[in-house]
Amino acid sequence: MVEIVFISTLNGVLYGMLLFLMASGLTVIFSMMGVLNFAHASFYMLGAFFGFEISRHVGFWPGLAVAPPLVGGIGMAVERYGLRRVHRHGHVAELLFTFGLTFVIQELVEMVWGKLPVDYRVPPLLDFPAFTVFSLNYPAFKMFELLISIAIFLALLLVVKRTRVGLIVQAALSHPEMVGMLGHNVDRIFMLVFGVGAGLAAVAGVIAGPALVTQSNMAELLGPILFVVVVVGGLGSLSGAFAASLLIGLAQTFAVASNASLASLFGNLVSDRSQAYLGDIWNVTVSQIAPILPYLLLVLILIFRPRGLIGTRDS
């Protein structure tokens, strides 16, 4: 029992941090610009493939240093020449624009790198088990993921809450005219924020690429879970997204570890006939539905607490 709880907690935290790593850029763009960026997962994929390409020639670490600014630059160009024009027509237009962008990016990636998974490797420096608990290894690379994730969280929190830049960015969202009057270039602020968000997605891509599968469909496979993190956490809240990532990670991991089903819990109390009537619902185990739990959480949060766990606004 201790073993299961300990291992599940550890796995849950690690998975949660991976989720936050992937969702941080989305939260930044969403909370500071109010743009729900469907193409976020595509920037994440671009980061992974750029990282892979650079790692092939000069190694993983230069990839980690170079790929995010590159993708950030692409992000800024997208904002400057695409999103900014669309912005005037409201949220639906923005959604459609970023949605279309996902297909364009996927097609481009397929043209360059093909449709098969590429062999993106964990750097040799981190390719060893960091420690062993209950005879299960925990690779050093996962610890690295965890550290980067926490570092990004703290850095973002610091910038947004404690610096002048954060102040201006926040003000630009709620009172763009006023900030403009005060002599700041609001358009440029938005462009930079979008660039930072895309860059963060790329950081996640470079790091998650070797750990998961780097393939041209990785964006569409990742997509939905990130929106769950942002919505459950609360629209526009970094701490919320952090908490939601942890919550989802832990919930899912503990659910996988559990073999309980309605049948095993109440089997003696209900007659055979009504059991047959309940059918699959009666016999399905918690572990079987574990990966669906985040989406259930999403639905419940939207019904009962639309602003999310630590959200500051309703939309």
Add this chain to the structure above:
Amino acid sequence: MSNKFAMTALALSLFGVATLPAAADSVLKIAYIDPLSGGGASIGQIGLNQLKFIADSLNAKGGVMGEKIEITGYDNKLNPQESLVAVQKAIDEGIRIITQGNGSSVASAVEDFVGKYNERNPGKEVIYLNYAAIDPTLTNEKCSYWHFAWDANVGIKLQALTNFIKTQKDIKKVYLIDQDYSFGHSVADTTVRMLKEKRPDIEIVGNEFHPLVKVTDFSPYVAKIKASGADTVITANWGQDFALLIKAAGDAGLQVNWYTFYAGGAGGPTAVKQANMSDHVFQITEGINNIDYKPAQDVIRAYIARYPDAPVYYPRLFNETGMLFKAIEEVKSDDPVKIAAALEGAKYPTFSSGDEGFMRKDDHQFFQPLYISTLGPLSAKEPFDEEHTGWGWKMVAQIPVADTILPTICKMKRPE
């Protein structure tokens, strides 16, 4: 003068129209219906490459009965509805031989459609060659005269696999993990049933289902496998669900043997190499590239020279097309009615080893030797690696045709 010119033009155009069907007759058209865009495209494209390679090599030698073979790819996005639209489109374009493989739900829809189409359009029959869908219902409950299956179905594969496991005395505790949909369940149920019969001493320590392509992190599942004390895991996972599972197991240092259906699928060998599991991952297939059989190896070399990114994934496509062309030459016609009759009960030396397989008349299921192989570093006698990993499939055991036979409940309805 101008009148004469107009007459000539008219005559020419009439003549042109009249000759068109005749010109089309000298081409043998095959429609390939599989995912060519989206998530399944990586597999769909490989099949199309292989068919094009087969067609081009035969055309260079003069084609089949003087007819050039032409393969046309139709994208079905792995969706049954889209597939039927594609089948109809192919038929409208005059194609009467259809091949498809990925997704049993797609296969089932196509099988149904072709059966009904042929009933309503006598004289214009279409034949459906299935190279990969392996749901047993396709050749049992739902069997159709116009459907022929070249990959061994789930029951046959597991019959062969459990016959092999029967001889492996060091297997004591087995863990099953599969995707939560009809295919995963049919694999799990059949495995449990057959193991109970053949090796009652084996303990099944886990029978897990997880949602299809929704899991990002498999480490909790790996922790569960570890806790169960299993020495062997059997899984029919494919694609990302296989790659992520095997990588999570590699990260955690889980020491078990893996028996799989699709470790050889696109991206599988890369993941196994990254997880560093040399000689721990087994697959059951109708052939591997590293069988010491020269005719196959020559073809594989020529194939790799043209498509360097992947060796031959589907030996069965060579069996399928080989038998189709042989049937056409036997009956001296590309009429699907005659082809179907010739395929029933046909014998054929399989691509990978030359050992004979046969198309069972009762259910149109092809029976062939199956191979258990393991992925790892190669010796000098094994020339082909997978996905540039340096590792390749090495033969562990050949399951002879006799050990793969399963009865069928198909009641074949033959056209009068």
